[in-house]
Amino acid sequence: MTAPVNPTANPALSTTANEPDSEIVLDLKNVTIHDDVADNELVKGVSFTLRRGGVLGIVGESGSGKSLTCRAILGILPKHIEVSGGSIDLLGRDVSSLTLKEWTGLRGTNIAAVFQDPGSYLNPSIRVGKQVQEVLRVKQHLGRRESRLRTLELFEAVRLNDPAYVYQQYTHELSGGMLQRVLIAAAIALEPDVLIADEATTALDVTVQAEILDLLGELKARTGLSLIVVSHDLAVVAQLCDEVLVMKDGAVVEQGLTRDILYAPKHEYAKLLIAEHEQYGLERYLDSAVPEPEQQELDYA
Missing domain, CATH: 3.40.50.300 (P-loop containing nucleotide triphosphate hydrolases)
Incomplete structure (x- = not known):
């Protein structure tokens, strides 16, 4: 990486x-x-x-x-x-x-966004990995196995420790910083040209x-986002x-x-x-x- x-x-x-x-x-x-x-x-x-x-x-x-x-x-x-x-x-x-x-x-394809409260944009009743996986299945028509592997790669790209563990979690089991990373993973899944971050760090502590x-700086440098x-x-x-x-x-x-x-x-x-x-x-x-x-x-x- x-x-x-x-x-x-x-x-x-x-x-x-x-x-x-x-x-x-x-x-x-x-x-x-x-x-x-x-x-x-x-x-x-x-x-x-x-x-x-x-x-x-x-x-x-x-x-x-x-x-x-x-x-x-x-x-x-x-x-x-x-x-x-x-x-x-x-x-x-x-x-x-x-x-x-x-x-x-x-x-999602050309333009995507992340917002202040990631929990509001994720379904609390579905595991977070499945939600990102569904974006890939619907938009890129990937199969179940391929879309799961791609989701794990995205979780690694946004620096989530132990992507396989995070994949299985629900929103209430993750911190605000982790949820924001999941939302960023979903936002960049289809490799958009433009990403809007609307107060995306406001609710997080200074370190996170x-x-x-x-x-975000790394994604910009690596992908031309x-x-x-x-x-x-x-x-x-x-x-x-x-x-x-x-x-x-x-x-x-x-x-x-x-x-x-x-x-x-x-x-x-x-x-x-x-x-x-x-x-x-x-x-x-x-x-x-x-x-x-x-x-x-x-x-x-």
Whole structure:
């Protein structure tokens, strides 16, 4: 197996994500999301480009629109909420108005996601190994034996100790970190091009969070997976992301390279977010993960 990626490595210097000739896997242009019941625009003109192997962070407080944007990309918005403008281009195809049947073919195969509470996305009455195995049987039409072996390989790939033991367990028998690894295994089972991690480490303790971030970094390096990392934690962004979108009240107020925004934010809201995180040790991650731009002074006033 590929050696683990150091979570304090320098992702912001990645040439893959920022290389102009790198393949664009996801392209949002002026996306708006509307609540038909409240007659209210929830997301206002979000645009960004994600290239193969790139890692994009989306940050902002609760209600800023970051998770809604990702749910629009995944085609899982609530019935009364819809993409009302702009385009969402996934691998050259506009997915903003796909039917449920069309989405079934894309989800898992081209794009997948892991969320904050993995237990909510796993069936407590079925052994976790069987659940991942079923994804392979349905989507890749693998036989029982082959799909089981592949599931064990995936469990090993996400660093679950004793994959055969974990395969037989139910959700209540596993820790939060182990469940998150199982969910990541299911998400990457079909080798998607894009993985969205929506607050995927929020409920985990610091040590396990670091391990999951390290795992995501390894998967990116080994497979060329493109990541969208949604988090309210700027330390997570500093460790993993090449580029950052800062959202407030449904709009992008600032976006750019991680090192530029975290060291020299321009928008007052971005400055406030960073100032709030500094008291929790953000500078420790900035110093080790994101090199300060040369001859540029910090100014959070």
